[in-house]
Amino acid sequence: MREVIANMIQHRDLIVSFVRRDIKARYKQTALGVAWSLIQPLSMMIVFTLVFSVFAKVPSDGIPYPVFAYSALIFWTFFSNAISGGTVAMVSNGVLIRKIYFPRETLLVAVLLAGLLDLTVASLLFIGMLVYYKVALTLTALWVFPLLLLQITLAFGVTSLTSAAHVNFRDIGHGLPLLLQLWMFATPVAYPIGVIPDWLRPFYLLNPMAAIIDGYRRVVILGVAPELPALALSAAVTIVLTYVALAVFKRAERTFADVI
Amino acid sequence: MADTVIELSSVSKRYRLRGGGWYVTSIKDELGRLSARLLGRELPPREEFWALRDVSFSLKRGDTLGLIGRNGAGKSTLLKVLSRVTVPTTGSFVTNGRLGSLIEIGAGFHPDLTGRENIFLNGSIMGMTRREVQRKFDQIVAFSEVERFIDTPIKHYSSGMQMRLGFAVAAHTDPDILLIDEILAVGDASFQAKCLNKLTELKAQDKTIILVSHNLTNITEQCKIVLWIDGGTVRMIGDPDSVVDAYLEHVAADMSAEESHHDTPSGRASSSLSILDVTIADEGARPQNGFDREDTVAIEIAYTAAGAVPGAVFGISIHDLHGHDLGGLLTDPDVITVTSPVERGVLRLTLSPLLFNKGVYTIDVHVFDPGTKRYYDLRRRAARLTVNGQSAGSRESTGYIHYPHQWERVK
Numbered sequence: 001m002r003e004v005i006a007n008m009i010q011h012r013d014l015i016v017s018f019v020r021r022d023i024k025a026r027y028k029q030t031a032l033g034v035a036w037s038l039i040q041p042l043s044m045m046i047v048f049t050l051v052f053s054v055f056a057k058v059p060s061d062g063i064p065y066p067v068f069a070y071s072a073l074i075f076w077t078f079f080s081n082a083i084s085g086g087t088v089a090m091v092s093n094g095v096l097i098r099k100i101y102f103p104r105e106t107l108l109v110a111v112l113l114a115g116l117l118d119l120t121v122a123s124l125l126f127i128g129m130l131v132y133y134k135v136a137l138t139l140t141a142l143w144v145f146p147l148l149l150l151q152i153t154l155a156f157g158v159t160s161l162t163s164a165a166h167v168n169f170r171d172i173g174h175g176l177p178l179l180l181q182l183w184m185f186a187t188p189v190a191y192p193i194g195v196i197p198d199w200l201r202p203f204y205l206l207n208p209m210a211a212i213i214d215g216y217r218r219v220v221i222l223g224v225a226p227e228l229p230a231l232a233l234s235a236a237v238t239i240v241l242t243y244v245a246l247a248v249f250k251r252a253e254r255t256f257a258d259v260i
Numbered sequence: 261m262a263d264t265v266i267e268l269s270s271v272s273k274r275y276r277l278r279g280g281g282w283y284v285t286s287i288k289d290e291l292g293r294l295s296a297r298l299l300g301r302e303l304p305p306r307e308e309f310w311a312l313r314d315v316s317f318s319l320k321r322g323d324t325l326g327l328i329g330r331n332g333a334g335k336s337t338l339l340k341v342l343s344r345v346t347v348p349t350t351g352s353f354v355t356n357g358r359l360g361s362l363i364e365i366g367a368g369f370h371p372d373l374t375g376r377e378n379i380f381l382n383g384s385i386m387g388m389t390r391r392e393v394q395r396k397f398d399q400i401v402a403f404s405e406v407e408r409f410i411d412t413p414i415k416h417y418s419s420g421m422q423m424r425l426g427f428a429v430a431a432h433t434d435p436d437i438l439l440i441d442e443i444l445a446v447g448d449a450s451f452q453a454k455c456l457n458k459l460t461e462l463k464a465q466d467k468t469i470i471l472v473s474h475n476l477t478n479i480t481e482q483c484k485i486v487l488w489i490d491g492g493t494v495r496m497i498g499d500p501d502s503v504v505d506a507y508l509e510h511v512a513a514d515m516s517a518e519e520s521h522h523d524t525p526s527g528r529a530s531s532s533l534s535i536l537d538v539t540i541a542d543e544g545a546r547p548q549n550g551f552d553r554e555d556t557v558a559i560e561i562a563y564t565a566a567g568a569v570p571g572a573v574f575g576i577s578i579h580d581l582h583g584h585d586l587g588g589l590l591t592d593p594d595v596i597t598v599t600s601p602v603e604r605g606v607l608r609l610t611l612s613p614l615l616f617n618k619g620v621y622t623i624d625v626h627v628f629d630p631g632t633k634r635y636y637d638l639r640r641r642a643a644r645l646t647v648n649g650q651s652a653g654s655r656e657s658t659g660y661i662h663y664p665h666q667w668e669r670v671k
Contacts, residue, residue: 017384099367101344254347
């Protein structure tokens with residue numbers, strides 16, 4: 001763990017370079033450019049509003065459903081893109097990995113940081129929506145930052161594991177979209193956490209994303225602090241997972257160049 | 261020792277082969293193995309391959325090591341281990357100082373980014389900070405000679421331009437240890453000269469250099485130590501001349517061990533004329549393979565003819581070990597003719613004096629019809645010629661040919 005953090009600091013310029021490459025290369029020769037960061041969560045929001053609110057009448061804690069859905073969708077999109085991008089990061093940078101040594105986890109960090117740009121763009125629209133629906137932000141909204149840090153740590157942990165696995169088992173690449181979809185429905189993105197029956201709740205909260213996504217909604221829209229016990233459990237799961245995942249990653253890293 | 265910058269002790273590297281691929285498995289494979297193990301059945305053996313075995317050596321600051329060996333001998337794997345791209349299966353190694361590599365230069369380039377953006381990207385992949393790249397930016401651009409296109413995406417560059425840019429970045433990383441793989445084999449002549457000069461400059465700065473090349477002349481000229489690697493093990497390490505000599509001897513012996521390649525050209529006119537064997541002899545017609553420069557060499561070509569083959573031309577061509585044609589000689593069909601059936605005819609070609617420099621050469625022999633340009637017969641590597649003499653470092657001529665010559669001061 002200490003080695004990983006030291007690597008990050010030592011190779012921060014490399015990380016910055018990767019981030020710049022990812023962002024610049026992503027929007028080269030596209031007509032819409034950075035607008036694509038909006039299109040994904042926005043279109044999901046429209047579909048969710050139609051399906052879950054207009055047709056299925058899913059409750060939304062008294063919040064206008066579009067805001068309710070979008071508040072979760074921008075963070076979920078960030079998470080889901082980070083997982084899919086991070087998982088294939090080793091294989092898609094295979095040429096580099098086979099030729100040059102650098103700490104491989106820098107690629108995962110770069111994916112996360114590049115994703116933050118999309119999140120920022122998508123958040124600008126979110127702020128516009130808050131103004132439109134007259135949702136007043138309070139200081140409680142500052143909770144967003146620790147929540148985001150926790151979410152980034154989780155995404156880093158998950159991709160450490162999946163990217164290392166993907167190098168050896170390309171099955172991961174096929175299974176991942178399905179997994180992410182299931183994961184989203186196991187997370188209160190389209191529905192409020194309140195609809196989960198009490199007996200299921202302890203198990204439900206083992207999904208670290210549940211408390212995080214619910215947390216965003218509480219601190220930004222409802223203006224109340226996150227549910228601390230749930231969040232503490234989420235943090236504990238995240239830290240243990242990331243710790244183990246990094247150990248696995250650093251071990252697997254040794255043979256990446258041979259296997260890719 | 262404080263001056264030791266690289267130290268390898270019994271480094272070995274094992275690869276696993278599986279279904280034709282390099283140890284890429286699927287979950288299905290692994291589940292299959294797992295269930296086989298649980299049921300106590302015998303596991304299908306994993307194929308193994310040792311790319312390196314028990315390699316040990318150490319280098320001091322300022323040493324230049326040449327790495328030679330055939331394709332697949334383990335040279336690239338050794339470079340990969342040294343550059344930390346891959347981890348040895350057993351054994352350990354220590355490097356002291358910043359390591360730069362000119363292996364597959366430009367590997368980190370992104371085609372959609374401009375030359376400028378790629379310099380920063382590649383520079384930081386090679387371990388430079390952004391500020392360092394900033395500082396050396398102008399030098400890098402000047403060295404690469406791509407100033408005009410620096411803000412063009414490099415996918416529009418020619419491959420030569422991409423390579424120059426890659427080399428320019430790599431050469432400015434200011435490493436203490438530099439790994440170079442076959443760098444001198446690419447690029448146009450002026451760029452090669454530039455690379456060689458850079459190499460000399462780096463050597464003058466007391467950098468430690470490991471150079472892989474198939475060009476043995478370069479190796480003997482540039483290196484202080486040569487390591488010959490064969491089948492993943494160190495076959496020999498020592499001063500360039502003796503290692504290169506031993507290597508050449510080995511390659512040549514291996515070549516004659518293979519049966520000389522008897523081609524049956526598809527465009528063959530008929531089987532009426534064919535080559536039986538080729539021998540090399542000295543002045544006294546004693547068969548022999550080793551000669552000194554300026555000796556007399558006789559090449560005897562034995563052939564058989566089923567009938568008269570008027571107009572047939574015999575020829576030889578001499579090649580270096582890489583197969584490059586160094587020149588050949590043909591018979592004049594008006595002088596040498598095959599006018600009647602002959603069971604075993606012999607032609608003798610005398611080279612006097614022998615003008616080749618030290619080295620091992622192979623000789624192709626053929627007989628063809630100059631009118632139809634069709635071969636009656638063609639024997640590749642029909643014979644081998646070893647020339648002894650001064651080593652590359654001390655002789656007064658370079659390359660393969662020693663021209664009869666005279667230097668004088670006329671003014």
